Amino acid sequence: MIYDNQNKTITTKRLILRLFQKSDAGAVTKLCNNYNLYKNTLYLPYPYSIEDAFSWIEHHLGNFNANKLYEFAITDKESGELYGAIALSNNQKFNNGEIAYWIGEDFWGNGYATEAAQAILQFAFDEKQYHKVFARYFDSNPASGRVLQKLGMKKEGILIDHVKKENRYEDLIYCGIINPIGL
Template sequence: MNQSATSPKIQTERLLLRRFTEADAPEVSRLCDNYNLYKSTLNLPHPYPVESALEWIATHEESYTSGRMYEFAITDKESGTLYGAVGLSHQQVHRHGEIGYWIGEEYWGQGYATEAARAVLDFAFNEKGYHRVYARFFASNPPSGKVMEKIGMMHEGTQKEHIRKEGRYEDLLLYGILNPNRQ
């Protein structure tokens, strides 16, 4: 998959959010093949071989083109270092979607998820015309909730014991935000 000149890119103060390419697969695999990341995410498998990264990246073009899902690599604007990913689903009929993100453990606590999520929220509201964006996180992963709060999302509820992971049930906390420019 080649990244075309028309591929969307979002720049922030420190980051460049861009489409993933096949060349990212080894680093995606390295960052995602991490138990601490796996246990705090909803859909990330473990282990995470390069083949899984390639399969995941291969789905992006069609999902993006159809407007169902927008996946961005979170990279350093200067060095190009891959820090993680941020994705945004799109339920077009309802004009809403779910934002999700992961950051490689070695880059935790540096504000990259917040900066990337804020930029994608702006993309959702100002470029794609979403009415609402929501997100969910495991109660056992409060740093993810802090990201949601920092970008203006509000706690809307808790899905009690909603997910079974590693033999135990996890509560999911639901956060959301309405487009401040909604009509």
Template sequence: MINFYGTPTLETDRLILRRLVIEDVQSFFTNWMSDERVTDNLIKGAHKSISESVERVTNIVNEYEDQEFCYWGIELKATGDLIGAIDFYHFDLTTENCEVGFTLGYEWWNQGYGTEALKAVMEFGFRHMNIHKIAAAHNIDNPASGKIMQKVGMKQEGLIRHMIRNAKNQYKDCAVYGIFQEEYLV
């Protein structure tokens, strides 16, 4: 059985994973949601105005009332900058599986922050929430996300053609990864 704790604060060597607050809207918008380089990998695409980010962050903040909602902002300890987000979603209570997604602002790519954040939430998910399997997918034209998944022990399980359609109405093939609790806790 999955144990839900909502979105507790998690800490790593360089990061604080925490709940978003309304005051994060400007960082949310500026640091990743308005950047086409980042949002090209997201289904809904870039936010064209801060009002879109206000709406999204407000919805996220309101969801924190639900213990099954797990959405963390990724904050740099050294500077306090909010650089991205990571979340568990699509919980299947029958199989005790879920998916994980993560986004980092372009300025912070290729510095190990994605790996550090993913490792922290997987550790929490497997050790505390008792999740059986965590899965993730990435567009095949975004191999850096797959490298992050591999670094934390996830294995590629296949390729799904035209798995998503992005905001530009382009279909994208996605590589699917997964890891079981017993594989991670070895």
């Protein structure tokens, strides 16, 4: 993982994580206006409109510069194609943050979420000096849980029937990892 502070990019073996641009709104809309993605995410609206994409993207740079939330586009290193998004929140009071991500359905199963999440975890620990990083996922989405396991995260708890999604309740599984250098 190589972090470029000036350009706010993270480069991995296959990916470049970069800030979203307004020009990404069409691709974001195409990827997010997908029922299978919606049913596995906590906050993504459905149907997803271009207005949703623009209103989401417009706050990214300000949040990044204010050290509140770091939201990156997950893109192909060679072609620049957008695969998804990954974010890291910053709770300065507790020196921790949450990872959240989504990958467009056409790109599932290629390891992009894991590669991006490994990079964002390193960014959290090495660049931002977090003590802990955590994540949540629906029990009905074990693929997301496998991504977190690959990061070395441990299951810390299950919130039973914690979220109502489409007239059914979902268990929310919490996972976390402590910065090994901070021990």
